Amino acid sequence: xxxxxxxxxxxxxxxxxxxxxxxxxxxxxxxxxxxxxxxxxxxxxxxxxxxxxxxxxxxxxxxxxxxxxxxxxxxxxxxxxxxxxxxxxxxxxxxxxxxxxxxxxxxxxxxxxxxxxxxxxxxxxxxxxxxxxxxxxxxxxxxxxxxxxxxxxxxxxxxxxxxxxxxxxxxxxxxxxxxxxxxxxxxxxxxxxxxxxxxxxx
Amino acid sequence: xxxxxxxxxxxxxxxxxxxxxxxxxxxxxxxxxxxxxxxxxxxxxxxxxxxxxxxxxxxxxxxxxxxxxxxxxxxxxxxxxxxxxxxxxxxxxxxxxxxxxxxxxxxxxxxxxxxxxxxxxxxxxxxxxxxxxxxxxxxxxxxxxxxxxxxxxxxxxxxxxxxxxxxxxxxxxxxxxxxxxxxxxxxxxxxxxxxxxxxxxxxxxxxxxxxxxxxxxxxxxxxxxxxxxxxxxxxxxxxxxxxxxxxxxxxxxxx
Numbered sequence: 001x002x003x004x005x006x007x008x009x010x011x012x013x014x015x016x017x018x019x020x021x022x023x024x025x026x027x028x029x030x031x032x033x034x035x036x037x038x039x040x041x042x043x044x045x046x047x048x049x050x051x052x053x054x055x056x057x058x059x060x061x062x063x064x065x066x067x068x069x070x071x072x073x074x075x076x077x078x079x080x081x082x083x084x085x086x087x088x089x090x091x092x093x094x095x096x097x098x099x100x101x102x103x104x105x106x107x108x109x110x111x112x113x114x115x116x117x118x119x120x121x122x123x124x125x126x127x128x129x130x131x132x133x134x135x136x137x138x139x140x141x142x143x144x145x146x147x148x149x150x151x152x153x154x155x156x157x158x159x160x161x162x163x164x165x166x167x168x169x170x171x172x173x174x175x176x177x178x179x180x181x182x183x184x185x186x187x188x189x190x191x192x193x194x195x196x197x198x199x200x201x202x
Numbered sequence: 203x204x205x206x207x208x209x210x211x212x213x214x215x216x217x218x219x220x221x222x223x224x225x226x227x228x229x230x231x232x233x234x235x236x237x238x239x240x241x242x243x244x245x246x247x248x249x250x251x252x253x254x255x256x257x258x259x260x261x262x263x264x265x266x267x268x269x270x271x272x273x274x275x276x277x278x279x280x281x282x283x284x285x286x287x288x289x290x291x292x293x294x295x296x297x298x299x300x301x302x303x304x305x306x307x308x309x310x311x312x313x314x315x316x317x318x319x320x321x322x323x324x325x326x327x328x329x330x331x332x333x334x335x336x337x338x339x340x341x342x343x344x345x346x347x348x349x350x351x352x353x354x355x356x357x358x359x360x361x362x363x364x365x366x367x368x369x370x371x372x373x374x375x376x377x378x379x380x381x382x383x384x385x386x387x388x389x390x391x392x393x394x395x396x397x398x399x400x401x402x403x404x405x406x407x408x409x410x411x412x413x414x415x416x417x418x419x420x421x422x423x424x425x426x427x428x429x430x431x432x433x434x435x436x437x438x439x440x441x442x443x444x445x446x447x448x449x450x451x452x453x454x455x456x457x
Contacts, residue, residue: 014300017275046297047325116402116425118327118371121208122249144250144280146302146327187302189247189278 002026002200003038007059009045009052015079015186022193024200035064039074040200045081049105049149050093052081062098069100069178075202076100076178083173083180084149092149101175102154110166118148123183125161125171133179133198134160134172142191143171143183150182206457207419208249208426211433211446212406213239215285217257219269223430224256225382227334227350233434233442236269240276243433246446248279252305252374252428254332255285259308260349265292267299274300284332284374288313293320297328305374307332308347310361311354314368321369330404331365333358335391336378343391350378358391359398372402374428380408384431387414392422404428412447412455419457 002019004012006028019026026042029035043065045052056062069076078086087097090105097105108117122142127134141161150169153159160179163171173180179199185192213236216222221239222230233239236253243251253273258265265286274281283296284305293304293316304324309316310331321329334350335358337343345354345361354361362373375395377388387408396403402425405418409429418424436443447455 013271013274013298014278017300018278021278046302046328047323051323116400118325120327120371120402121426122206146280148325148327184280184302187278187280189244192278 002040003035004028004042006030007055018186041076043078043082049090050095053095078180103151105149119165120146128159143188145183210250210428212252212428212430242444250280258286305330317368326371329370331370332374334376362395366399377407384410387418389422396423
């Protein structure tokens with residue numbers, strides 16, 4: 001069972017729908033008991049880092065997430081803003097992140113007048129390491145991105161996918177049992193289904 | 203960077219929740235069940251879908267929430283919705299049921315604060331301004347609201363700059379004159395708007411073929427292309443058939 005955290009920030013429905021479509025059991029919840037009982041957790045999110053962290057705090061979910069990921073070492077996946085919140089901090093706001101993976105987020109620094117912010121649309125990624133979540137993927141992998149900020153990892157070994165938009169940035173991160181996707185697997189049809197299936201099989 | 207621009211089918215919903223296609227924003231023709239269309243586009247791996255409730259503002263009716271939820275359940279691709287979005291609660295509700303972007307048109311003129319509030323709530327990347335343009339007999343273009351029934355008399359480029367300053371992340375630029383005509387995009391209009399702002403512009407209205415899409419991107423410098431007829435009609439007699447180009451076809455046409 002995967003618990004998709006509901007803290008009033010965006011598109012939880014589409015993640016649940018895709019998991020249903022690939023026959024993975026999941027619930028949308030902010031109930032601490034249901035979260036405790038789940039063997040995996042997905043932290044979704046859209047919008048700004050401060051508003052996301054504030055809502056997580058107001059929903060009393062910060063300790064739940066840290067307990068799940070740090071104490072119990074159960075798989076956690078952050079998506080989009082949910083990934084950015086896994087880091088220490090972001091240029092976008094003043095509130096600290098969850099500090100589960102050593103990275104900070106910065107705004108894209110682009111020189112080219114043809115590259116727009118946000119980085120929005122489908123983009124290809126490159127696997128930077130071997131991992132059960134990515135190892136069986138064959139051919140060009142495309143995912144749907146919508147973001148203005150991106151992670152800068154302290155350690156290259158925490159980068160799972162890289163993507164090139166003006167320069168290379170981490171499109172997916174991984175540190176022990178904690179994963180983060182900058183893109184939206186739930187909106188990347190067959191490519192996203194393959195990834196979520198792999199995460200669900202961990 | 204993966205450089206292929208987005209190609210976005212635009213699906214129009216009428217007051218009976220049917221999928222329709224218009225000509226110059228008029229004469230809606232019933233195409234079929236929107237859910238069925240979304241399922242087909244889903245299987246074709248479409249880049250993005252744009253859903254527009256075209257009669258809501260004009261009739262002052264409510265958004266078809268149940269239908270929009272059903273659409274989101276079937277769509278594993280990015281979704282945007284426009285038509286009758288009147289409050290920040292509407293915006294929040296759209297995100298919560300699985301839409302990535304909210305499109306504003308009439309509100310650009312009647313309620314710009316709602317657009318600013320939506321940008322503050324969800325971020326620029328999730329808010330789109332739809333600019334609907336029609337030319338008069340002297341070929342002077344202006345923006346129309348309420349689904350092409352009311353002339354604001356404002357020039358497209360100045361409205362584009364206005365919505366950029368409100369903070370929207372992209373512009374959906376509709377040519378009312380070209381809607382449903384399948385005779386190519388209005389390249390001059392697209393170019394003029396693209397040149398006046400630094401946010402992405404999605405061109406819409408006039409696509410009759412993949413070549414037209416190629417042209418609006420290469421010559422019109424559109425960031426993305428949206429279309430209706432070309433994805434729901436087949437052949438000269440406009441038989442209803444939902445299609446979408448595959449990756450190989452796009453590569454062959456150099457898109």
